[in-house]
Amino acid sequence: MTMSNTTTSQTASVSSAAASHRVTLSAILSQSRFRLIPMIAVLIIIWLVLQLLTGGLFLSPRNLTNLSGQVAITAVLAAGAVMLMVPGYIDLSLGATVAASAVVAAFASTVYGLDFWPTVFVTLTFGLLLGLWHGFWVAWMHVPSFIVTLASLLAIRGLSLVITNAETISPSMDILVISDASLPPVASALVLFAMWLGFSLLQLREWRAQVSAGIPASFGILVLLPVIAVGIVVLGAIITTSTYRGLPLPVAIVLAVVAITGGILRYTPFGRRLYAIGGNRQAAMLAGIDIRKHITIVFAGMGLLYGLAGLMLVARLSSAPPTAGQGLELNVIAAAVIGGTSLMGGRGTVAGAAIGALLMESLANGMSLMNLPSSYQSIAVGLVLLFAVYIDVRGRGSRGDD
Amino acid sequence: MTTPVRAPAAKVIGVDKRFGGAHALRGVSMTFEAGDVHAIAGENGAGKSTLMKVLSGVIGEYDGFLEIDGAPVRFASIRDAERHGVFLVPQELNIVPELRVGEYLYLNREPRRFGLVDVKKLWADTAHWISVFKLNTSPVARMGELSTHEQQLISIARAMTQGVKVLILDEPTASLTERETELLFDRIAELNQHGVTTLYISHRLHEFQRIANVVTVMRDGSVVDHFRVAETGGDTPRRVIKAMVGRDLSEMYPKSSASVGEPLLELIKWSAAHSIPGRPPAVRGVDLTVKAGEVVGLFGLLGSGAFTVARSVFGAHDAQVDGTMRIKGKPVRVRTPRDAIGHGVAYLPAERKRDGLIVGHSIEANMALAALTKFSRGGFINRRSELQSIRRYTTNLRVKCTSAEQPIRELSGGNQQKVVAAKWLLTEPEIFVLEEPTRGVDVNARVEFYELINSLSQSGKAILLVSTDLPEVLGMADRVLVMWEGQIVHEWKRGEATEEQVMLYAAGEHGESEVAA
Numbered sequence: 001m002t003m004s005n006t007t008t009s010q011t012a013s014v015s016s017a018a019a020s021h022r023v024t025l026s027a028i029l030s031q032s033r034f035r036l037i038p039m040i041a042v043l044i045i046i047w048l049v050l051q052l053l054t055g056g057l058f059l060s061p062r063n064l065t066n067l068s069g070q071v072a073i074t075a076v077l078a079a080g081a082v083m084l085m086v087p088g089y090i091d092l093s094l095g096a097t098v099a100a101s102a103v104v105a106a107f108a109s110t111v112y113g114l115d116f117w118p119t120v121f122v123t124l125t126f127g128l129l130l131g132l133w134h135g136f137w138v139a140w141m142h143v144p145s146f147i148v149t150l151a152s153l154l155a156i157r158g159l160s161l162v163i164t165n166a167e168t169i170s171p172s173m174d175i176l177v178i179s180d181a182s183l184p185p186v187a188s189a190l191v192l193f194a195m196w197l198g199f200s201l202l203q204l205r206e207w208r209a210q211v212s213a214g215i216p217a218s219f220g221i222l223v224l225l226p227v228i229a230v231g232i233v234v235l236g237a238i239i240t241t242s243t244y245r246g247l248p249l250p251v252a253i254v255l256a257v258v259a260i261t262g263g264i265l266r267y268t269p270f271g272r273r274l275y276a277i278g279g280n281r282q283a284a285m286l287a288g289i290d291i292r293k294h295i296t297i298v299f300a301g302m303g304l305l306y307g308l309a310g311l312m313l314v315a316r317l318s319s320a321p322p323t324a325g326q327g328l329e330l331n332v333i334a335a336a337v338i339g340g341t342s343l344m345g346g347r348g349t350v351a352g353a354a355i356g357a358l359l360m361e362s363l364a365n366g367m368s369l370m371n372l373p374s375s376y377q378s379i380a381v382g383l384v385l386l387f388a389v390y391i392d393v394r395g396r397g398s399r400g401d402d
Numbered sequence: 403m404t405t406p407v408r409a410p411a412a413k414v415i416g417v418d419k420r421f422g423g424a425h426a427l428r429g430v431s432m433t434f435e436a437g438d439v440h441a442i443a444g445e446n447g448a449g450k451s452t453l454m455k456v457l458s459g460v461i462g463e464y465d466g467f468l469e470i471d472g473a474p475v476r477f478a479s480i481r482d483a484e485r486h487g488v489f490l491v492p493q494e495l496n497i498v499p500e501l502r503v504g505e506y507l508y509l510n511r512e513p514r515r516f517g518l519v520d521v522k523k524l525w526a527d528t529a530h531w532i533s534v535f536k537l538n539t540s541p542v543a544r545m546g547e548l549s550t551h552e553q554q555l556i557s558i559a560r561a562m563t564q565g566v567k568v569l570i571l572d573e574p575t576a577s578l579t580e581r582e583t584e585l586l587f588d589r590i591a592e593l594n595q596h597g598v599t600t601l602y603i604s605h606r607l608h609e610f611q612r613i614a615n616v617v618t619v620m621r622d623g624s625v626v627d628h629f630r631v632a633e634t635g636g637d638t639p640r641r642v643i644k645a646m647v648g649r650d651l652s653e654m655y656p657k658s659s660a661s662v663g664e665p666l667l668e669l670i671k672w673s674a675a676h677s678i679p680g681r682p683p684a685v686r687g688v689d690l691t692v693k694a695g696e697v698v699g700l701f702g703l704l705g706s707g708a709f710t711v712a713r714s715v716f717g718a719h720d721a722q723v724d725g726t727m728r729i730k731g732k733p734v735r736v737r738t739p740r741d742a743i744g745h746g747v748a749y750l751p752a753e754r755k756r757d758g759l760i761v762g763h764s765i766e767a768n769m770a771l772a773a774l775t776k777f778s779r780g781g782f783i784n785r786r787s788e789l790q791s792i793r794r795y796t797t798n799l800r801v802k803c804t805s806a807e808q809p810i811r812e813l814s815g816g817n818q819q820k821v822v823a824a825k826w827l828l829t830e831p832e833i834f835v836l837e838e839p840t841r842g843v844d845v846n847a848r849v850e851f852y853e854l855i856n857s858l859s860q861s862g863k864a865i866l867l868v869s870t871d872l873p874e875v876l877g878m879a880d881r882v883l884v885m886w887e888g889q890i891v892h893e894w895k896r897g898e899a900t901e902e903q904v905m906l907y908a909a910g911e912h913g914e915s916e917v918a919a
Contacts, residue, residue, distance in 0.1 A: 285738075
């Protein structure tokens, strides 16, 4: 009796597993790890359209380098924003805290005459302290992150204005290296190739782990397809950078930040726990997760990125206007959300946010190439945000009920 | 007795529904006669919930037909169904805790006067319904302050105020005490006399005999048995179980005894404050020992403090806890779940979706959560060992799923509970605190859970089984402890206690009544 029951239930589970192999394309696309594909498709379409409308100006190496400088700050911050939003928090302070970091960098290098590395150190430390300040109020004093960072948005902006007397100060010339320098073409090619190799090896490792656990993993979907796709992008990047000035330093910084934050989220227990905290805080706590510790670390990490973004900003503008970066926080959140990060927590990827940032800045850049006023850029980005989230909600809503 | 000619209140004709690859309903036809209490039984995933969702307008896309009072209908929404007199009272009630009873009862249909809410009439009408349902509450009390039982009756009253013809109760007794269940049954019987047809879904088969006129059993999306209770001669549960699983009732509790060793968990003068300030303490001076290989059953009605004992042992009680806790003879301090896990304690919470699972995440993400450090080397997760362990447990516990990447929300209750169990087994604990381990779990999976408990105790683990399911406690525990008002009031060895005795103690009526008996 029991025996026969066992066998039937086993055959049942086997046959249902077999049935799952015949999955439709839409089912595949709605899986989290393929959510990037439609976004990349949209990005390519937008690029081609802009290329046509600007008469070939958009995809010229010169403009791509320029675009990369614009994207870099948003992308770096968006990577941090994903780390915060995955466990269910938000940062509204970016515009003010990044501008304040830029002011600190300018002050340190000109008023106090610090050299390059001490300036970098001071700026990053300043950002870190701001991040810890946020972490303290959120994790230990239990004030919602929305409020804590909104308070900073107001207070830190005011503080920058007080410190600088509302004047724009300029950094010393050696700071400008951060936005102006490029890796030489050969080094650029090597860096890009190494990243592609690392990505390929990680995908291969994942596939082997799945196979060793008896999961019928498809080599094509898990390894071949993503490796080839990323390979094409990397090849394009190598060709572009070698025909112009090499890989701009801001792009190298973005790649490093995305690789580190993305790696933390995907491959470490720490990152997994962030998803759990955002998915169900109570269950995460009951699984033994020290939520306070995790949140403090994440805010501290975000603080370091304030400093990094501040350095990139001051180098890009060659000055530190205390009013710089107005509305930056909303662009960053929009980039993360377009990239599939949930405002409710529990869902999101750094790669998605980076592509989201690229998508938004491409629109802005392309439209300014066409000499459209920035108000039109706003309209376009707003609509893209709305439709991106709508498509995402629809894609998930159609998959069965609760 | 002459049976009156019954008119069907509702009919389901050849309803067919698929969710992706799963065939949830395979052309189901059923007739619900007016004035019946119609029980619908079946394992989780048998299709009964899906059928009820079709009938109550939650699911609008299906093949087949519905008839209400002989007229064909098709519901596109819950409001649509409600307009035709079909109301669903779900297992997890959709109440608004901040609203007052009267406001909730007439939500969206408030009596009006000069365009404003006629408050006087609102409270008066509410008071009427409160008295009809014999509730001891006020029309201006907040819904959140009411017990689950009262909230449920208010939800039923809400259907009554809108002219309910078919009332669907989904697992209404799952979170009720025995006494509240009795009260609910009295109300259902009264509804019947008013010609309301009640569809009653429950896993508690012994209730069918008491409450239902007709029973329909479903399996794998089809009807497998249908009979009037009067025909069975008092053997309803047995017949239902036979139809559901083809398994005999005596196999329900396959208890095997293990050799009992040293005490693993000891509580001495264990007390816990109530999580709501100002209430009397939830646990008062409890002494409790669970030895290696032993299953200790802790039974208590809701509010007895049994659940608080479970949570406080795991460091998850949100108020002051006093007393000594020893693990393997050594005094330990457990202030957070993290401490408890470090001392080898695992906790299977009663509120699975709230406390145990991340429903939007995958099976693998949920299973690995508590044991991530075990799977990582040099700060990175070793996917190979992680996936292999997960695979082992999905196979051993027979989790029915398409892949380990499937989201938890797509699994049935029994399979969800297996995932929670696997999450803790992966941490290799010594002490298991199981809180309502089989709530909302179908019969087959229940037996599998009991077998799991057996194998754990045989491998020398200590198990504290905290449950409001009395047959389960009596069937599975080596010792049965009863809690009442925060204290352990009696203890029995296995086989010594009867259901009636335990209930008497749990209800606090063990004093004179026991002597009299």
